[in-house]
Amino acid sequence: MEYVIEMLNIRKEFPxxxxxxxxxxxxxxxxIHALLGENGAGKTTLMNVLFGLYQPEKGEIRVNGEPVKITNPNIANDLGIGMVHQHFMLVDPFTVTENIILGKEPSKAGKINLKDASKKVRELSERYHLSVDPDAKIKDISVGMQQRIEILKTLYRGAEILIFDEPTAVLTPQEIKELMMIMKSLVNEGKSIILITHKLKEIMEVCDRVTVMRKGVGIGTVNVSESDPNSLASLMVGRDVVFKTEKKEAAPADVVLDINGLSVKDARGIQAVNHLSLSVRAGEIVGIAGIDGNGQTELIEAITGLKKTISGSIKINGKEIQNLKPRKISESGVGHIPEDRHKHGLVLDYSIGENIVLQTYYQKPLSKSGVLNYSKIYDQARSIISEYDVRTPSEYTPARALSGGNQQKAIIGREVDRNPDLLIAAQPTRGLDVGAIEFIHKRLIEQRDNGKAVLLISFELDEILNVSDRVAVIYEGEIVAIVNPRETTEQELGLMMAGSKRMEAGGKSHG
Known part of the structure; x- marks a missing residue:
């Protein structure tokens, strides 16, 4: 049997x-070969070994049957291996072309020939149906477009084997469909693809075979055509997984969050939230469905005090909180699971224990007269780590050393432990596996059942429909509809999110 890549008995250790x-x-x-596993199962590590970013302690790699030593990414590139990273490796102020040729610049007499490079980028993008503008600056283009540039970067370097690391974590449903088509056309061109993922729907749709990893160990390889999502999920987490979250009927009580006529500008000074009104009651989860860039981020930033509002009011339990300082808002009963856990959720170089008390470190018993009590801080951290199943070597481990799923569990533990009246959960399961998603959904529903208000913002429509009691659709900074999740479909929501099917807000709603 001719394999393009063989990784045999690879062992990689960290302290x-x-x-x-x-x-x-x-x-x-x-x-298209899927590498499936929970967060922290070792998938990305294995691919970083293949790409030359890590050296294995043991094992052999063969490319087209020949044993090879891949000591750095340049050697991987020379062997025709390219990697599209989960966190894009792009330089914001540079153009698309400059990013693609970086490190492989075509030059004559020491001068870079950008014109030739731009032409080659255009030809490549047309050949692979990856329409991009070679002269646009990275900072001005969408996330989906940035991903295409990462793919073009590998193709420009002549990659025959492409590694995609969680490529759909930050894409809209439409961009995911486009990416699937791109992957199929690459394979039709004779390329081979390794897809690191934990999204079972995607595997069923595009993959030929799947290798499952659990806790660093290879569990086995199966043909996708002979498998189904349930059996893959239990291979991956070692037990049966519930996809549909069980929950009893909501019993909404008093209004906790009351937003009236809110307008907010984005970073460029353009109005992103337009006279938006919305309320969330104690004992209910309100989901906000919308395509990325329709004002969700600015709405959350206004509620949490990270952005000033232009007009309108935000009340928590009847008290005005707009334009207060974030700490004041947090103390008035607002918990916040931010959409970007690295930028706004964690201080990556602090220990996971220190991160768990970021919201409360200045309060007793964690500090007294401005002096931190580290034994109390780490006691509290240990109890949250164990309750929320945060898998970490210890509470002293830097946050950056944990997998995405475990970082997220720590943030959720920190926010829920404070028992806020309103919990804002923004993309709470982005990039997480089915086991972690199931855990987080249960916690959100527990908060609701404890009489708390939950505002869920997510691009995952099945998450919105599965977890919410009411769904508010946001389009161009306005709530255009409020619907009952049991009386609508993903297709209907998709049309409303695209602005083509406006309903009277509250039309099919209850509450």
């Missing part, structure tokens, strides 16, 4: 942890 424990992965030419 205190075996990330890959004798894992074997064999990829055939012209296939």
């Amino acid at each position: 205190g942890i075996v990330a890959n424990d004798n894992v074997t992965l064999q990829v055939k030419k012209g296939e």
Whole structure:
């Protein structure tokens, strides 16, 4: 059997942890091969070994049957291996072309020939149906477009084997469909693809075979055509997983969050939220459905005090909070799971224990007269780490060393532990696996059942429909409809989100 890539018995250790424990992965030419596993299962580590970012302690790599030593990414590129990273490696002020050729600049007599490069980028993008503008600056283009540039970067370097690391984590449903088509056309061109993911729907749609990893160990490889989402999920987490979150009927009580006629500008000074009104009651989860960039971020920033409002009012339990300082808002009963956990959720170089008390470190018993009591801080951190199943070598481990799912659990533990009257959950399961998603959904519903108000903002429509009691659709900074999730479909929501099906807000709503 001819494999383009063979990783045989790979072992990779970090201090205190075996990330890959004798894992074997064999990829055939012209296939889309999924690497499936929970957050922290060792998938990205294995691919970083293949791409030359890490050196394994043990094991062998073969490319087209030949044993190779990949000691850095340049060697991987020379062997025809390219990686599209989960967190894009792009330089914001540079143009698309400058980013694509970075490190492989075509030059004559020491001068870079941008004109030739731009032409080659255009040809590549047309050949692979990756329409991009070679002269646009990275900072001015959408996330979906940035991803295309990452793909073009690998193709420009002549990649025959492409590694995609969680490529759909930040894409809208429309962009995901486009990416699936791009992947299929790459394979039709004779490329081979390794797709790191934990989204079972995507695997069923585009992959030929799937290798499952659990806690650093390879569990096995199966043909997708002979499998189904349920069996893959239980292979991945080692138990049966519930996809539909069980919850009893909501019993909404008093209004906790009351937003009236709110307008907010975005970073460029353009009005992003337009006279928006919305209320969330104690004992209910209100989901906000919308395509990225329709004012969701600015709405959350206004409620949490990260952005000034132009007009309108925001009340928590009847008290005005707009334009107060974030700490004051947090103390008035607002918890916030931010959409970007690295930018706004954690201080990555602090220990996970310190991160867990970021909202409360200045209060007794964690500090007295301005002096931190570290034994109390780490006691509290340990109890949240154990209650929220945050998998970390210890409470002293830097936050950046944890997997995305465990970072997220720590943030959720921190926010829920404060028992806020309103919990704002923005993209709470972005980039997480089915086990972690199930855990987080249960926690949100627990908050609701404890009589708290929950505002859920998510691009995952199945999450919105599964968890919310009411769904508010946001389009161009306005709430254009409020619907009952049991009386609507993903298709209907999709049309409203695109602005083509406006309903009278409250039309099909209750509450």
